[in-house]
Amino acid sequence: MTKxxxxxxxxxxxxxxxxxxxxxxxxxxxxxxxxxxADGWEQLRADAIAAEEVERSLTLRxxxxxxxxxxxxxxxxxxxxxxxxxxTALLGNILGLETYRQKFGVYTEGxxxxxxxxxxxxxxxxxxxxxxxxxxxxxxxxDRYGYRKTIMINLxxxxxxxxxxxxxxxxxxxxxxxxxxxxxxxxxxxxxxxYASEVSPVSLRGYLTTYINLCWVIGQFISAGVLVGVxxxxxxxxxxxxxxVQWVWPVxxxxxxxxxxxxxxxxVRQGRLPEAEAAVARLQGKSERITPANTVAMMVRTNxxxxxxxxxxxxxDCLRGVDRRRTEIACIAWAAQVLSGxxxxxxxxxxxxxxxxxxxxxxxxxxGTMALAFIGTCASWITMTKFGRRTVYLSGLFTLFVLxxxxxxxxxxxxxxxxxxWVQAAFVMIWVFVxxxxxxxxxxxxxxxxxxxxxxxxTVGLARIVYNITGVVxxxxxxxxINPTAWNWRGKAGFFWGGSCFLVLxxxxxxxxxxxxxxxxxxxxxxxxxxxxxxxxxTLVKETDDE
Numbered sequence: 042m043t044k045x046x047x048x049x050x051x052x053x054x055x056x057x058x059x060x061x062x063x064x065x066x067x068x069x070x071x072x073x074x075x076x077x078x079a080d081g082w083e084q085l086r087a088d089a090i091a092a093e094e095v096e097r098s099l100t101l102r103x104x105x106x107x108x109x110x111x112x113x114x115x116x117x118x119x120x121x122x123x124x125x126x127x128x129t130a131l132l133g134n135i136l137g138l139e140t141y142r143q144k145f146g147v148y149t150e151g152x153x154x155x156x157x158x159x160x161x162x163x164x165x166x167x168x169x170x171x172x173x174x175x176x177x178x179x180x181x182x183x184d185r186y187g188y189r190k191t192i193m194i195n196l197x198x199x200x201x202x203x204x205x206x207x208x209x210x211x212x213x214x215x216x217x218x219x220x221x222x223x224x225x226x227x228x229x230x231x232x233x234x235x236y237a238s239e240v241s242p243v244s245l246r247g248y249l250t251t252y253i254n255l256c257w258v259i260g261q262f263i264s265a266g267v268l269v270g271v272x273x274x275x276x277x278x279x280x281x282x283x284x285x286v287q288w289v290w291p292v293x294x295x296x297x298x299x300x301x302x303x304x305x306x307x308x309v310r311q312g313r314l315p316e317a318e319a320a321v322a323r324l325q326g327k328s329e330r331i332t333p334a335n336t337v338a339m340m341v342r343t344n345x346x347x348x349x350x351x352x353x354x355x356x357x358d359c360l361r362g363v364d365r366r367r368t369e370i371a372c373i374a375w376a377a378q379v380l381s382g383x384x385x386x387x388x389x390x391x392x393x394x395x396x397x398x399x400x401x402x403x404x405x406x407x408x409g410t411m412a413l414a415f416i417g418t419c420a421s422w423i424t425m426t427k428f429g430r431r432t433v434y435l436s437g438l439f440t441l442f443v444l445x446x447x448x449x450x451x452x453x454x455x456x457x458x459x460x461x462x463w464v465q466a467a468f469v470m471i472w473v474f475v476x477x478x479x480x481x482x483x484x485x486x487x488x489x490x491x492x493x494x495x496x497x498x499x500t501v502g503l504a505r506i507v508y509n510i511t512g513v514v515x516x517x518x519x520x521x522x523i524n525p526t527a528w529n530w531r532g533k534a535g536f537f538w539g540g541s542c543f544l545v546l547x548x549x550x551x552x553x554x555x556x557x558x559x560x561x562x563x564x565x566x567x568x569x570x571x572x573x574x575x576x577x578x579x580t581l582v583k584e585t586d587d588e
């Protein structure tokens with residue numbers, strides 16, 4: 042590590058030599074040469090403090106100048122989420138195509154062609170089940186081989202599994218195909234968040250993690266646009282073309298993943314410091330203020346702090362000690378995307394049709410809704426910069442609660458009044474905008490920040506599994522709530538999701554901390570001190586604190 046003048050004589054006098062001994066005897070780090078003794082650890086600590094001081098002092102403009110390649114590679118690796126967003130939107134809105142319902146549904150007198158509630162639920166939730174399987178496999182693979190290889194292998198699998206969906210002759214085969222496609226989507230969802238949170242400096246972390254939500258929205262927007270383009274077709278290609286579009290992504294994304302640098306945190310956790318330094322060198326611009334060696338020292342210091350505080354690397358460790366609280370926050374923050382009503386409001390085309398609008402108008406409104414979601418996510422970067430994560434998240438949940446109650450109330454006059462249906466549709470569109478302005482992108486940011494670095498892959502994976510399980514339950518409920526051959530609640534379902542949104546709002550007020558501007562070492566210390574969520578923002582953590 043490079044020499045640093047940071048750190049006073051008093052600070053060095055207070056250095057605990059036992060930290061060096063503990064460091065040397067750790068099985069993962071014992072081969073790190075000059076870090077085997079207390080002197081080596083003391084120098085690394087000084088370098089780490091220097092790097093953290095610089096990183097915390099960087100302005101947004103300086104961060105863009107010093108980390109251009111980190112921004113590019115984070116953006117590139119996050120593009121895999123477009124595929125998941127595309128298919129998620131496709132599953133909810135392809136039901137609006139008459140040809141799709143004729144192929145895979147049944148005819149009911151007075152209602153027309155519809156998928157049975159059971160098969161609509163099964164096909165709609167098949168990718169979610171696959172997601173859970175994919176996340177569990179990916180977490181193991183990430184720990185051993187890194188994020189790049191995990192994404193590359195799953196892109197190959199994705200290409201193969203699309204064939205099953207495209208050539209599915211029956212609803213049963215379609216179910217299997219969607220379940221298989223869910224496996225790589227699960228790997229993408231956990232890998233992209235972890236990678237973005239690990240390659241970016243503190244000042245850019247929020248933007249790069251919330252950008253993942255933008256990729257999700259872009260996928261939904263493309264899906265809506267493709268459906269508008271095929272809605273007038275009366276043959277099988279009306280639903281096969283949207284499926285075939287998924288083959289566009291894997292090859293270019295595989296090339297990008299192959300060229301991208303691996304997360305330096307991955308190398309640090311494996312004790313491969315030269316490779317970590319090389320990865321940081323690819324992510325940072327050249328500057329006298331901060332060097333790759335010092336940045337790696339900061340990572341090693343944080344990693345060692347977590348080892349010393351008994352942070353392990355298994356799924357059980359996610360549920361022990363202070364990491365249990367961190368896992369809770371990540372899980373509920375992500376599940377809140379569903380509990381705030383996304384399963385109900387994020388299928389606008391089918392919902393608009395069941396509310397009484399024509400197929401043409403429903404698809405146009407669906408496309409317009411996704412455009413609002415795109416604008417909302419971009420606008421969230423402004424509010425996140427000014428107010429942080431907690432304030433935006435809480436205000437978003439409250440607004441979504443109010444909108445859902447309004448949608449539920451409008452369901453009564455909408456039964457007989459066309460104008461009420463249009464007003465109801467307008468409020469659904471406003472809901473989507475507010476969601477992607479607040480809760481949608483903030484959840485990605487919170488999940489990427491709140492976990493310990495040694496447990497990040499597994500914590501993000503568990504959070505996504507909880508999100509998916511919540512999505513399965515919500516999807517089943519929502520299908521029966523909206524389907525005209527089942528409960529036929531239509532807009533009245535807004536009352537149900539408004540209630541679940543309110544419960545999440547209460548949880549977030551008491552349990553969700555503010556992580557804006559905090560390094561991972563600072564977050565480790567705040568959780569170790571068991572600081573209440575509402576006091577995270579004002580609690581001081583010094584660069585020299587090592588408890």
